[in-house]
Amino acid sequence: MKRAPLLQLFALLALAAPLAWAQPPAHEGAVDRLVVLAFDADETDSPYRLGLATGLQRALNVIDGVYAPPVGDTLLVAQRAEAQGTLDTATFAEAFGARALVSGLVGLSGDGEGLVIDLVFAGPDDAVRRVPVSGPADNPAALLASVVEAVVTELELTLSADDEAQVAAVVAQTPSLASLGAVGEAALGLEARDTPELQAAAERDAGSSWVLSERAEALAAAGELEPALAASLAAIEAAPEDVEALVKRGVVLAAAGDAATAREAFAAALALNPAHAVALAGSARFAEPEAARAALTRALKAYPRYAAAYLELAALQRRTDDAEGALITLREAVERVPESASLHAALIGELVRRGEGDEALAVLEARLAADPDPSAYALASALGEAQSARALEILREGRQRYPQDAALALAEAEVLRGTGNLEAAEAVLQEALDAAPTNPELANQLAITQAQAGRTDEARATLEAALAQNPQARGVLERNLAQLLLEAGQNEAAIGVLEPLLARDAGDPELYTLYGLALGGAGRFDQALNALDEALRLAPTSQDAQNARRLVEQNQRLTGAERLAFDPDVAAVFGAGLSALQADELAAAQREFDRAAELQADVADEAGAEAGTIAFYQGYARQLQGDLRGAVEHYERALEGLPESATVLNNAGFAYFRLGRFDRALDYLTRATQADPDNSEAQLNLGLVLFDLGRFAQAVAPLERALERNPDLAELRVDPGDGEPLLLPELVDQARQSAQ
Structure with a gap:
């Protein structure tokens, strides 16, 4: 120090x-x-x-x-x-x-x-x-x-x-003098690492809540969740009054996907001290939006430099359609914590999403002027496609200044991949890996780049070589290999990698999520849904598992459980699009789906189910980004290959509804409910269109059917257009009353 x-x-x-x-x-x-x-x-x-x-x-x-x-x-x-x-x-x-x-x-x-x-x-x-x-x-x-x-x-x-x-x-609970320095170092809150000194302290002072809780956090950061859970439990058993131990217990439980017990740990900490910032932010992860917003606001009041709370609050504001609030939060955050690269990256990303690329660049250049360290240069990778030329200039300047910094090589490769220049990206990564052959992330990104270039065998060889160099990172690299195979559309190969991993670690929700996606991509939908149900049992709040389950269900409904026969090159690009979609990287997903459509047009009849599926996802990616006109154009093409798909008809109908084309919306949504009466989304959307048109008596039946088929919709709030949003059952009651 x-x-x-x-x-x-x-x-x-x-x-x-x-x-x-x-x-x-x-x-x-x-x-x-x-x-x-x-x-x-x-x-x-x-x-x-x-x-x-x-x-x-x-x-x-x-x-x-x-x-x-x-x-x-x-x-x-x-x-x-x-x-x-x-x-x-x-x-x-x-x-x-x-x-x-x-x-x-x-x-x-x-x-x-x-x-x-x-x-x-x-x-x-x-x-x-x-x-x-x-x-x-x-x-x-x-x-x-x-x-x-x-x-x-x-x-x-x-x-x-x-x-x-x-x-x-x-x-x-103060540990012995021999352990005090290592525990103090771990408790700084800068980086959780299971150092040899901390391991020795855990052996020497095995009953200290300080030692146990700091070791638990370090183990969880290393992905060793089972021993982390055991250590965090022992810590709160040693001292139930130790708020920091309770908070770290909540952090470890959240990392393990045990939302219910994590919530209890954070609540116990707040019962002892309602002003504890980390406990407040932790509790917000499991609260309804308004309660979460209040908890995060209180966390920042207690700890105005709490970067993680700013990021959580901005993400919450985006999820609740408060993009302006998210931008204000992130601007305040970088003023409060000006050295934080993660906050600057979030602000730059928010500005890019809003189409304010010039201002995003200005934020980056101001950060570089204040502190031109490697993390500042690496922020250039967040500038977006419109500023890619300037981003590359900044990154190359950074690499000249810090030639041994692997993060800058990774950032430059990311920008190059985003512009489609896979060859240059591969050259940058290969050069960096030659200089640092034991860096697993460089090997991982090189393999991804090779797979995107259609050279999956080389990509697999790269990761296998990295496994030989980094046996301690075996689990991470094998997981990356499975992800790579998924993105390349090689679902059966991904299944072959994942099954031994699951045999070794049957309690990992992320592995079950990847396994479910691979099974779904292979057309084994029932097995896929079972795997994803297991992921959600292990981690009920996992957004990745929830997104994956929706994606598999959507694909099952989309094709009627028919297994698609994509050309290998098309499958690789289409798989990359699905991976980007699941990661909420919508612009990247759209690019990959558009590339897949071009390749599909060269190898097969555009009116087939494969072309229809690709066209659907072209529309879906556009719809999620607010491009409704572009969405309906691709949904119409999708219907050429999938004319009876309730999923395509529902999405097209909803997009037409949002565009004010009620005639087309009613037609498509009626056909969707006829094609699949159990499709709760189609029933809901049909009811909402009829309600919006003032046809209240007709709206009641589809809205009731939506609630019968999906009881969770009872928590959905709907804007009736003339007052405060109503819960869906309240909207049904209003429709009945208005029909009388």
Whole structure:
């Protein structure tokens, strides 16, 4: 850990006048935001640098209404401020909205047997106080107890009896001095890694909730979910009062797809401290939109630099048709966390989606001007097709500046692939892989590029070579190989790779999702749906599994369970389109489906089921992007090959409805319900068209049939056009009343 920024800050604070402290917020629901900085210690006492700081943060966060952000983030702000020459208390007050900063200087006592910690408190107005605390050098728990007591007293925190018991319980979990440094490093919140030091700490202090919860998060980040779940459970059993352990338990459960138990863990954390930002954001993942929005807003109030919460909130706003709100959220986010590449990527992506490519480029260039690091250059890959030439210029400049950075090679290859220049993309990746032959992601992307170029055998050989170089990454690379085969339309080969993986790890919902897609692509629809049902049993909230199931059901309905016989080249491109569609990469999906249609026209009768299926997906990709006129044009072509498909008729009818062509909409939707009376979407859309036309009596029957066939539609809200949105059963009641 770099000590200079904190020493410089302490030197500045020592010159400040000891003014009065701001009082803790008094109104109900307010958050008392405090910042804990890493302590300063020499090498002899180095475990206390991070161990005491993260322990203090952990103890403060069990107090009702108090929140202290991860110490790693406060360290990032300190280092950034030092580089910019703005290191003062106002920097932290502005970044975190904090009432006070706390840190300390650790040194030996006069007799050399104990430690003296000179606690340093600073307010946003540079009010400074120093409070000495002493204790035995070999007893971290005793030292931390003294530190926490002094901080509570100095900052005039009001603790209930429950708060006091919770703080004492957390302090009692302090690991031994030999483990303290590794646990403090893990608790920074910067990167979850299962280091040898953390593994040794887990053996040495096997009963500490601190050690167990940090190890659980590191294991989950490495994809080792079973031991992560066991460690996270042991952590909360060791100390049910440890809020950080409960939060990490929720994170691990969410990664394992256990939404119900994850929700319980986050709720238990919030019962102890309703102001805990990470628990609030975690609970939002499993809440209805309005409750999720409120929880994320409260999380950002507690922790204004919480990048993940900004991303979740913006994604929620997009899902609820609040694109303007998403843009505002992301603009605020990059101002609050200006060094975050993920936030800049999200903002650039949002601007590109809105067709504001020039502004997206301006955002990137401003980021490069402020901090031209490799992650800033890599953002160019998000600029979109319209800015691809400038993106390549930026990426090549970045690669000249950072020639060994693999992320920049990956970003350049991504842009080249997006422009269809597969040969150049392959050359970039091959050069980078030659320089870093053990990098599995370079091998993975090279294999994907080779597969997209139609050289699946070479792609498979590339991944198999990577397996030899990276045996520890076997599971990841085999999964990537299966994904590659899926995208190449080689569904039976993908099944052959996935089945041994499932035999080794039958509890992985992602594997079952891939397996279901492969089975569906092979025309084995019933088996595919069973596999996807298992994925959803393991991970009920998995968006990927839900999307895959809808896709397989749609394909089954689309073709009447008939197995399509695509030419291999067509199958590869069409499979890539389906993969892009499932990943919600709509522009890429449209490009692949259009390419598949061109190839199909060269090899077969355009009026066949294969051509009809491709045309349907050409229309579907356009419809999802709001291009309704382009959608109906391709749906009409799809009906030439699939004239009785209720799915095509329903989608065409709905698109015509949105275009105001009620005559065509009624015709197509009526035919859809006749072709498949059990198609709840067609019944719903027919009822909505009739309702919109004021034909209320006729609307009731199809709306009721939609609810009978899909009871989940009872939660659907529909805009009746003259008031607040109604639940679908309420709309049916209104139709009945209006018909009388």
